[in-house]
Amino acid sequence: MRMVLFILAAGMVIGLSVWAYQENYRTQAMIGETERLQREIGVSRARLAVLKAEWAYLNRPDRLRDLTEINYNDMQLLPLRPDQFGRIEQVAFPSKDAPITFENAVEVSSEEAKP
Structure with a gap:
């Protein structure tokens, strides 16, 4: 009986060591x-920081102003002014009770067409 217990204990130790x-x-x-992902x-993050710096460099107001002046003949760009913007009160939003309508709607059916 002792021998069986020793063999069983040794098997458990071997099994636990493998695990x-x-x-x-x-x-x-x-x-x-985890280290690779870090x-x-x-x-x-470093690449994103470089991209943000490049974006800030390319979107400098003086550079954009110079580009609009250089390309005025081709693009007809004008500088933005405050009077070109509207107020939210000027936007005509549809009322909440108005039904939603679709123009040129196509009816779709899952039933097969019957001859």
């Missing part, structure tokens, strides 16, 4: 994946 090694390898793989996030 522990598998968990250790899985944990190491997850740590590596590096990727860092690279993406």
